Amino acid sequence: MNKAFANAIGKLRGLHKQIESSLTNDSHLNPQYKSGTDLNAFVPIVSRLQLNSFSVFEKLAALTVPDERAHITLESVSALSRGFDDYNDLVTATRQYIDSIVSDSYQLYLLDPKSFNYHVLVSLNSFSKYATKSLAHALFNTEVESALNEFGTIKFKDWTKSHITECNHSTFAQKVDFLFSVLGAPTDPELPDDLKNLFKFSSEFTHIGYTSTFFTSTTGAEVIFGDDDGPYLPSTENFSELKYEVLETACKALLATYIPSLVQCLEKLMLKSQAEKFSALLHQNAAALFDAIATRNSKYFFFIKTGLIGSSAAIPLTCMCGETRTWVPPHARTELFCTSCGSSFQLLEVDGDGGYIITSNGPAKIIGANVPDFRDLPMAEQIKLLKQCEEAAKGAHGPQPGSQPDAAR
Template sequence: MNEIDVLKKISSNLTERKNSAALSNYRVLCSNIAFLNETFSNAISTLRLMHGEIESTLKNDSLLTPQFKSGMDLNAFIPIVLRLQLNSFSVFEKLAALTSPDDRAHITIENVSVLSRGFDDYNNLVTATRQYIDSIISDSYQLYLLDPKSFNYHVLVSLNSFSKYATKSLAHALFNQEMESALNEFRTIKFKDWTKSHITECNHTTFAQKVDFLFSVLGVPSDPDLSDDLKNIFKFSSEFTHIGYISTFFTSSSGTEVIFGDDDGPYLPSTENFSELKYEVLETACKALVATYIPSLVKCLEKLMLKPQAEKLSTSLQLAAKALSGAIASRNSKYFFFVKIGLIGSTTSIPLTCMCGDTKTWWPPHDTSELYCGSCGSSFQLLEVDGEGGYIITSNGPVKIIGANVPDFCDLPMAEQIKLLQQCEEAKNAHSPQPGCQPEFEQ
């Protein structure tokens, strides 16, 4: 294959847009987006509320560690840390606003075209995503380090670029004699020396290097693919931010759209395609908040504050991270149900209550393609067992066998409940790992 062969393939395949295809369950996507978006927004609100408490503590000199007290050189970091948080919130809230679920309350066949998604929609979402991951990694990096030269580099490089095209009014709002002198000092340094000078330093200049550094000091996240996901979304968003050929071609070319529909009304393939991306972005944004920003803020507070104050705030931050992690884990999971032998394939409908709280009624003839939650997208796997005992003993507690002629666990007499719970505890202890063994979390 030579250069002309490749050029012809591009010409025949990447100059005219093919029709869109909807490859996911749009209704489930919308449900998951609504759930995660609300959880993400709640986490941001929690961080905003905690900012007030953090600010109050940092302004009380008696609660600070010696090197950060008033009169000490590093006390300059106190207002900087508070400002970094406020900057972060603006970026976080922008992404939250752009990842809300589609509203189909008044959508009909006649006006379904308003759901079509194109260049502006993708550009706004992906640009906000790029700003979010840039901000969260950069701010996490600075919060963790609290290093004067590193922060000087972070700000002076930004200020130097900003000043090149800032209008007089913008410049007036930012520059005074002190900042002019700092910037002039920075401009005496050769570009190649910016990362290692008498006033600036940067040991991790690229986004990928900062990601690797953060996970090396904060620990491997619960999702081992998060590091690669962040780097990939950075590259993906660069394609949109820099108006690459493929991103512009895909989002600005209009193809024929077939109108689809579900119980909530009509929609278009481009609507579903865009929602798929929106959910992926939202999930990664939540994971990044849990794995980088919150633990970096915890480390920062541990350096700035005396131990009792730092521990109190850290506990609240970790609870917020735990709630966010739980919300992520509850989407698109896999759950097992124990069903009495003979029920599957019968004329009886089978109720399957998901962990998210939604109940799916599996109607005869029990088509296995319908074994999923219509609310969170989790898949269901059914295990047929003898229903005589009525309950299955698991590490999470007793589970009623669907179709068994016994009461629900909560309707049993207290003595029977205690007896079953004791059996569960015995089973759990029997399978607990021996000292020195790796716990089998999956089991």
């Protein structure tokens, strides 16, 4: 899942360059956002907001990479121990991520001057209190200082509704509820509560709560466990489970809040033809991430010609999520999983000269058979095989390649 998350962020960063180029072209913008208008100020803001988001997103991706256990032994297993520093780094990055993705999605959707003023000025006001002279000199020009001075004349109780600022949803939970009210209910109905609970959980860590500090800083000898991948420690397992839960929520939030908010933002800024082009690309990215989430940790079956396993051949295994893993000699069984979604692979060896296996999903080529892929066959041959599939559907059930066994025929 980490790879799918990182890939989605990478695609968003790559797409940003195209979006930025289009936003700087007046002929691509709606009239109210063209150069010379007050709202044109949102053009560089939207571009910068995306770059800020990516920095935060990439930090979480870097901290949720799976542990490398290939060369861990009983003597070196202590390297996998996880304590206060590890949890603190992960959960702080998680807090930054969910804060960023909800706040940025909120601003991208609204594109409202007063709302944006509120969040920027509150941030600048806090930053300026302790910023060094060199930082202040680098960030605060005359215009920014003037805005801060004007903001300083407003009473705290009036910050959320003044002549230059407005905030109708000041808390994290309120922003979450607002986003799902305008963007629609997420595929996972528990996501709004998951985001709020993760916010509370991360607050316990980032504010150095009693429970989190006690749990992560307690030292002592750990029992060594083991599985097919080698030895590991209880703290390793606990930490890995937390990373997985965080990643799952992070991916779902990207799908349900950030991408649709960016689509809405571009539809406001750009002419319909331009907005639709980027909307299609963003939805493609979302679909790829959604598929990776939907197929994660499944068990898939593949038919393979007898004799290939253990040979010198590199064997391509394409998962249902679209990722292809090349299984290279000496064909270690520990490598039979998808590096993208984490699903496991089981290979069923087939004797004889047959080229295809008939399944309820249609004909499947036996890996290693000297026949074309089904889609490369002449149409008459495809129809012939499909008719055989219809007949087989009435017969006995058996495992289906690229599918879970309970759905196979």
